[in-house]
Amino acid sequence: MSGERLIYLPLGGAGEIGMNAYVYGYGRPGKERLMLVDLGVAFPDMDTSPGVDVIVPDVSWLVDNLDRLDGIIITHAHEDHIGALPHLWPLLKKPVYARRFTAAIGRLKFEEAGLPLDAIITVEPRPAAVEIGPFKVQFLPLSHSIPESAGLVIDTPAGRILHTGDFKRDPTPIVGEGWDDAVMEAVAAEAPVKAMMCDSTNVFSPLPGRSEATLAEPLTELIAKAGGMVVATTFASNVARLKTLAEAARAADRSICVLGRAMKRMVAVAEETGVLTGFPRHVTPEEALEIPRRNLMLLVTGSQGERRAASAALSRGKYLGFEMKPGDTFLFSSKTIPGNERSVLRIMNALSETGVDIVDDAGGKYHVSGHANRPDLEHAHRVFLPDMLIPMHGEHRHLREHVRIAHEAGIAGMVATNGMMIDLTGEVPKLAEHVETGRVYLDGTALVGALDGVVRDRIRMALNGVAMVSVILDEQNEPLGEAWVELLGLPATGLGERPLNETMETELTEFLDAASGKILSDDDRLDEALKRIVRQVAMEEVGKKPEVRVVISRLSAE
Amino acid sequence: MSGERLIYLPLGGAGEIGMNAYVYGYGRPGKERLMLVDLGVAFPDMDTSPGVDVIVPDVSWLVDNLDRLDGIIITHAHEDHIGALPHLWPLLKKPVYARRFTAAIGRLKFEEAGLPLDAIITVEPRPAAVEIGPFKVQFLPLSHSIPESAGLVIDTPAGRILHTGDFKRDPTPIVGEGWDDAVMEAVAAEAPVKAMMCDSTNVFSPLPGRSEATLAEPLTELIAKAGGMVVATTFASNVARLKTLAEAARAADRSICVLGRAMKRMVAVAEETGVLTGFPRHVTPEEALEIPRRNLMLLVTGSQGERRAASAALSRGKYLGFEMKPGDTFLFSSKTIPGNERSVLRIMNALSETGVDIVDDAGGKYHVSGHANRPDLEHAHRVFLPDMLIPMHGEHRHLREHVRIAHEAGIAGMVATNGMMIDLTGEVPKLAEHVETGRVYLDGTALVGALDGVVRDRIRMALNGVAMVSVILDEQNEPLGEAWVELLGLPATGLGERPLNETMETELTEFLDAASGKILSDDDRLDEALKRIVRQVAMEEVGKKPEVRVVISRLSAE
Secondary structure, eight states, rough: OOEEEEEEEESSSSSSSOOOEEEEEESSTTTTEEEEEEOOOBOOTTTTTOOEEEEOOOOOHHTEEEEEEEEEEEEOSHHHHHHHHHOOOOOOHEEEEEEEHHHHHHHHHHHHHHHOOOGGOOOOOOOOOOOEETTTEEEEEEOOSSTTOEEEEEEEEEEEEEESSSOOOOOOOSSOOOOHHOOOHHHHHHHHHHEEEEOOOOOOOOSSOOOEEEEEEEHHHHHHHHHOOOOEEEETTEEEHHHHHHHHHHTTTEEEEEESSHHHHHHHHHHHHTTTOOOOOOOOHHHHHSSOOGEEEESSSTTOOOTSSHHHHHSSOOOBBBBOOOOEEEEESSOTTTHHHHHHHHHHHHHHHHTOEEOOTTTTSSSOOOOHHEEEEEEEHHHHOOOOOEESSEEHHHHHHHHHHHHHHOOOOOOOOOEEEEOOOOSSOOEEEEEEOOEEEEEEEEEEEEEEEHHHHHHHHHHHHHHEEEEEOOOSSSOOOOOOEEEEEEEEEBBBEEEHHHHHHHHHHHHHHHHOHHHTTOOHHHHHHHHHHHHHHHHHHHSSEEEEEEEEEEEOOO | TTEEEEEEEEEEEEEBOOOEEEEEEETTTTTTTEEEEEOOBBBTTTOOOOOOOOEEEOOOHHTEEEEEEEEEEEEOSSHHHHHHHHHHHHHHOOEEEEEEEHHHHHHHHHHTTOGGGEEEEEEEEETOOOOHHHEEEEEEEBBOTTTTTTEHHHHHHEEEEEESOOOOOOOOOOOOEEEHHHHHHHHHHSSSSEEEEEEOTTOOOOOOOOOGGHHHHHHHHHHOOOOOOOEEEEETTHHHHHHHHHHHHHHOOEEEESSSSHHHHHHHHHHHSSSSSSSBBBBHHHHHHHHHGEEEEESSSTTOOOTTTTHHHHHOBTTTOOOOOOTTTEESSOOOTTTTTHHHHHHHHHHHHHHEEEETHHHHHHOOOOOHHHHHHHHHHHHHSEEEEESEEEEEEHHHHHHHHHHHOEEEEEETTTEEEEESSSOOOOEEEOOOOEEEEETTTTTTTTTTSHHOOOOOOOHHOOOOOOOEOOEHHHHEEEBEEEEEEOOOOOOOGGHHHHHHHHHHHHHHOOEEEHHHHHHHHHHHHHHHHHHHHHHHHHSOOEEEEEEEEEOOOO
């Protein structure tokens, strides 16, 4: 095996929370056989990526080495792990391996995108194994906030790797297999773990995580006490939470109605695949409207304030016939992901105006995280006893802190961010090479590079407004008619209350009338001069520097 | 006094945190003499107000009733209380009353804006009083996170009002007068408090607030242990915190250098006005660069992630010759205001990449709030014993919760949001009338109504991109040359990799060649038809619906 090496290369998810995409390879340098783990999206925001639909990792390195790629694994069905699959699979076209629930979600996505369903292969959990090139992979059930999250036990000619995926240490997760030290210790006992790629999301949470099961009592109590209608929102994919909420509702003699496409789909797939059993019967919205409010609980999407989801719709007024009323209770059984605060608060305040009682997770009573906290990470390190630890699924500060913890425990750790190809063959991780990566925007149906300037132009327009100038010249470079200015996103009037575009048109026309043939005949110089005038007027009149575009039309006598 | 009434009218700050502006009036209905308390700004964000400089309250009601307005009080120098003064004072031109420090900050603003400095009148704290129309007002020193915050004891012919302004219950605030129950009880003992207008910011914080003084020990310990350079950021106006930080630095044998215009100004004004004494000598940036890192602490602006402030600049690289290095410590002695999370995390991650140790307020050790928490509010209610409580300085959910607490204590409370004129004359607050209010954007140098459409257009451009179409027709309505399309913020190529604007131009030209004279001669119909084509091509090619503007130029043979 001399001359062969084991490599790890994050293309997304390492140095950010979102768009997970991790490559493993084994073979001679530059000839390694490759396997991709996860292909997720990140979400856009107005500050940095307005108008973008989703953000996907740049997989051009994989496309360039497509003959070496043997397969794709999806660890679980959260969007940041599976969301980019339908968008990027057509560039890769390799078999996709996932557990039953994840595969079912994947197939729904493939169906919508018109992709072949048989590209997705259902795998059974460990001890079953699937061979992908030089890798033998077992899917290790781990608890998280979605059914059937899987860690990966990856056996390679250079040793065993444990890729945790997203996980928490939850002995009683309500849905799916709980954490059992004996089960985990067996992984390390079978073969020493050479490297552990580990979830870092909650590395800054100092207390041990709490089990999903601890929520049943407070939620049951809360819902029992509530008057009026109860509406509860959480992450659509948190099927265990939905079950707990539904059972609490049933205990309070309330019927359950699920609103929101994503949530209905998750419940349906979870029931179909057998991961969710005993979920109370839920009624249709039409049936629910006939039930007294006191006997009804809605389970709805939109815990992050998404404008089009059910929570936001209900806060704005009627939604599918439902309307919030004073005395109703609205429960956020969720945490707000950083960046979504404003949207969530907007909903809360709108509900407050209606007289609805809002219950959120301020006290930590009605939500638990799906990720391992610092003491749980330390416990996992002790159980799997890896030689090396490479943190993933975190911003830079999370990865750095996670490495610090590993070092304290005597484990060789390394911060490996997107694009860093790490050689795991030796005793300690070593940087092998830097690979070009980045973010690609799915914008409508087009894929646009994050640095292409399209989104930069949008941000500039949003900050500065736009002025469009049209001038027409004849064959002798004489202006025909007057300059025309259209404004978008600029104050309508400047000083003296005169329309801003008229002030610009006056100045432009004066300039054109006085300009030399040398300038008028030169598109570039003319364009520059007209832009300068528009910017100057805008600055003087309204104190802004708009984006300016000039259309110079030259007419010839045909 | 029959037929006269006492009114309260929030124009900003009630139903939001920001742009505080509260009106009090006394007299016959519609003839009340008026007084304005505070005139602050709110801050824009990319989601709702891209490109806007600051948001100010709509004071047109005051402008319409200018002959009835007798004066303006500023309770303290935070931007959400004083920030709109230089922008709106020219519309009001009434005397401004404030305590020494606040007045000094106000005069600096007036100087920059070219406004008369003598419009700002310095008032001494209670028992001194100032008469403003029918109101006799005493400035009651209360602790907050800026020097000389004042509550207002307002004596009116209908009884005493206590307007808290922003406050906390801090017996040892480091700078300024601490909370003393005896002092506060005297206010109610002198004359019963008819109505209390009360800060609601922290009504959801269940534990009693901690004193500014409790930070000295943990900060001193932290800074003593730090290696390398220490950089600490907090709110520029938190002079007490700056003093604690500076003293902790001095105890650790570190020189202090203050970076950032706002912070330097606050320290200078606090020293000049005598509210800050014993602040350790601080060195200039030039001097600081000569001092060993181990003996230096920078106090810097930008705790909220502001792009242009010192914290962000340091995270990006060199700033005034300073550069962060591995082993340095960066302390956020501040909390992140909701909505600023992404900007703050960007700085933290950039620092993490440099190897800087980041200390934030996660554990609550290095920051205390400047607002009264729920138990402190309840305590203040008990001390001042008002007949009525009207919460202010809060979003709707804060106001509602604060009223709930008042009701529990047997106090008549009412949620009064912006534009609700409340009659306080009777036993309980009564809604008298609704006044038109809203938000006005300062956009460059122009004031733009929030609903004018200017900002809405910017948001649409940021989401959808822009297409500008130019066509020229002759007197016979014949197209001259081809249609021209300029795109901004749209993917450059659509399906088949053809430039998107070319595809549009082809379709437009084809349409023009085939169009009837009836359409070509009608600007509105032609505009509509051309827009439809551009949108359709954009949807087919890239899946987006851009904003479209069409310039139709009609040439006449002159």
